[in-house]
Amino acid sequence: MAGAKEIRTKIASIKNTQKITSAMEMVAAAKMRKAQERKEATAPYAEKMKSVIGHLSHAHPEYKHSFMIEREVKRVGYIVISSDRGLCGGLNNNLFRQLARNIKVQQESGIEVEFCTIGKKALGFFRRYGGRVMAEATQLGEAPRIEDLIGVVKVMLDAYENGEIDRIYIAYNHFVNTMTQNPTVEQLVPIAGESEEELKHHWDYIYEPDSKEVLDGLLTRYIESLTYQGVVENGACEQSARMVAMKSASDNAGELIDELQLIYNKARQAAITQEISEIVSGAAAV
Amino acid sequence: MAMTIHVDIVSAEGAIHSGLAEMVYAPAVMGELGIAPRHTPLVTQLKPGEIRVDEGDGKEIQHFFVSGGILEIQPHVVTVLADTAIRAADLDEAAALEAKRRAEDALAGQQADFEHAKAQAELAEAAAQLRAIERLRKK
Numbered sequence: 168m169a170g171a172k173e174i175r176t177k178i179a180s181i182k183n184t185q186k187i188t189s190a191m192e193m194v195a196a197a198k199m200r201k202a203q204e205r206k207e208a209t210a211p212y213a214e215k216m217k218s219v220i221g222h223l224s225h226a227h228p229e230y231k232h233s234f235m236i237e238r239e240v241k242r243v244g245y246i247v248i249s250s251d252r253g254l255c256g257g258l259n260n261n262l263f264r265q266l267a268r269n270i271k272v273q274q275e276s277g278i279e280v281e282f283c284t285i286g287k288k289a290l291g292f293f294r295r296y297g298g299r300v301m302a303e304a305t306q307l308g309e310a311p312r313i314e315d316l317i318g319v320v321k322v323m324l325d326a327y328e329n330g331e332i333d334r335i336y337i338a339y340n341h342f343v344n345t346m347t348q349n350p351t352v353e354q355l356v357p358i359a360g361e362s363e364e365e366l367k368h369h370w371d372y373i374y375e376p377d378s379k380e381v382l383d384g385l386l387t388r389y390i391e392s393l394t395y396q397g398v399v400e401n402g403a404c405e406q407s408a409r410m411v412a413m414k415s416a417s418d419n420a421g422e423l424i425d426e427l428q429l430i431y432n433k434a435r436q437a438a439i440t441q442e443i444s445e446i447v448s449g450a451a452a453v
Numbered sequence: 454m455a456m457t458i459h460v461d462i463v464s465a466e467g468a469i470h471s472g473l474a475e476m477v478y479a480p481a482v483m484g485e486l487g488i489a490p491r492h493t494p495l496v497t498q499l500k501p502g503e504i505r506v507d508e509g510d511g512k513e514i515q516h517f518f519v520s521g522g523i524l525e526i527q528p529h530v531v532t533v534l535a536d537t538a539i540r541a542a543d544l545d546e547a548a549a550l551e552a553k554r555r556a557e558d559a560l561a562g563q564q565a566d567f568e569h570a571k572a573q574a575e576l577a578e579a580a581a582q583l584r585a586i587e588r589l590r591k592k
Contacts, residue, residue, distance in 0.1 A: 208467035215463055215532050219525045223496070257583045264576045271569055283552075290559055296572040300560050302552035313465045313537055318548030325549065372525075375483045375497035384498055385523055388534065392465045419589075 171438070174431040178424055185420035191254070192413035198309060199345070199406035205310065206342065206399045213396060216389045220358075223382055226371050230378065233328060234386045237357050242279040244301070244323050244332040245270075246355065247293075248339040248397050249286035250405040251305055256412035258340060258348060258404060259288040265350035266338050281332060283319045285398060301326065311398050313391060320391050327356055339397040340404035346411065348404040355390060455509050458490040462504065462517055462533040469535065470517060475509035477531050479524050486524070488531055495526045504533060 224235070247266060249259045270280050284290045284303040293300050302322040307315050326332045335356040341349040374381050457473040477488040480502030486495075499522045506515045522535040 205467075209465060211461075211468045212463040212465045212534065215461065215525075216534055219496070219523070219532065219534070222525075257580065260576055260579045260583075263572070264580070267569060267572050267576060271573075274569065284556070290556075292572070294560055295575075296568045300556045302549070303556040303559060304552055305555075314548075317540075317545055318550075318552030321545050321549040322552055371494070373493060373495040375481060375495065378496075381496050381498060381523065385534075388465075388523065388536070395465050 171431060171434050174427055174434065178427050178431065181420050181424050181427070185417055185424070188413045188416040188420060192410055192417060195406045195410035195413060199403060199410055201309070202399070202403035202406050203342070206396070206403050209392070209396045209399055213389070213392050216385065216392060220382075220385055220389060223372070223378070223385070230382070232382055232386055234324075234356050234390070235358055238333050240278055240333045242281065242332045243273060243334045243336060244281045244283065244326060245352075246283045246285065246319065246323060246335065246337045246394060246397075247289040248337070248394075248401045249284070249289035249292070250401065251287045251307065252405075253288065254412060255405050255409040258408040259292075261348075262338060262340055262350040263289075263292050265352060269336075269338075269352050281326070283323050285316070285319060285394075286401075307398065309402070311395070311402065313395050316391060316394050316398065320387075320394050324356070324387060324390065337394060337397050339401045340408075342400050342403045342407070345407045348408055355393060358386070358389075456490040457509070458488065458492070459530045460506055460533070461530070462519075462535055464522075464535040464537045466537055470506065470515070472506070473508065474506045474531075476507040478503075478505040478507075479531075479533065480504070480519075481524060488526055491528050492526050492531075494528065495524075497524050498522075499524050499533070499535075 245266065247262075249262065253259075273280055281299045281301055282289075282293055283301050284293060285305075285307070287305045290300070290303050290305060302319045304315050304319045323332070323335050327335060334354065336352055337355045338350070338352045341351040343349055372378075455475050457475055458477065460470065460472060460474045460477055461468075462470040475490070479486050479488065480500050481497045482500050483497065485502075486497070499519055501520045502518075504517045504519055506517070508515070517535075519533065519535040520537065521540050522533060525532040525534070
């Protein structure tokens, strides 16, 4: 009965793998729910902030912060948000492909590019393909904290303020639903698309200590919160992509096991048939 | 019922408090503020400290700790955009330097410019692999 034992061990090992992938699937499903809640929790802060900034720029049309002024673009910065871990299908690769297309367009029009990376996969990507990485943050974990992002965002904003870069983009995966994640590259600074909506009331505020300082702090925090939102959203994408990938891996393992089981049964059957025919022919010979 | 003002306390990581109050006390950089309904519009930075929300009607005063942030007052709405991190110029600077240093360490000895062709080729390969897996799965 040659091969039967090998097939049996193979089936056992695939079963083990299947156990792992289905466990990962369940873990990812649980984490995905939490990540989605976290993503929704970030929305009110950014909304409030946007409305305060809207008020301020409305009340002070003469004062334009440098984060709001478009200027000629010679060099751009990208904040690239990826996951720390793999085994999440094509999530990171899809984002990098979108990004690579974007970079190509920039480079063709003679614009230089620089990067800040968040997450190990993005860092690994630029390590392989080059690209000036100004700052990085990894190991943010399941519940990223805004402290971990302050450094990266500040490096970019400082470079912007000093005129080293003229525009900042953010690249992350946009969460549509569990099955769909859209790689997205958006402009972060200068703050794009100021809302033109008419405010119902407008009044001038008293500023303490003064309007410039307040607006400064506000805009920095706004950009940080947008980056944070990107990170949290990418986290939700990571978990759902992993869940889907692990589900299909478990399904594949199941199919493989069925096939192998069939082969095993056939081999076993053939061995028995052969044995019987040997006995019968032996008996006939007597 | 006495006059009330709406209070929202939010941080980047989630909403903290939302409700009506008769009086709100907040630690502004220029000194503590007491905010009653119909306070004049004001925007200020906060320093680390405690925000107290007095809901009136003999209810207990609620305390929230903030490590800084921005306070916006409109006549009937108070919004606290709270920081969850301790912020200071030199701390931020240190964080920025740390992020830079990590990047330099991680990328020591790599080529300087983004190699578009190489990246594109390998990404295409990865995509092809994924497609192949999909096809195998459908069989």
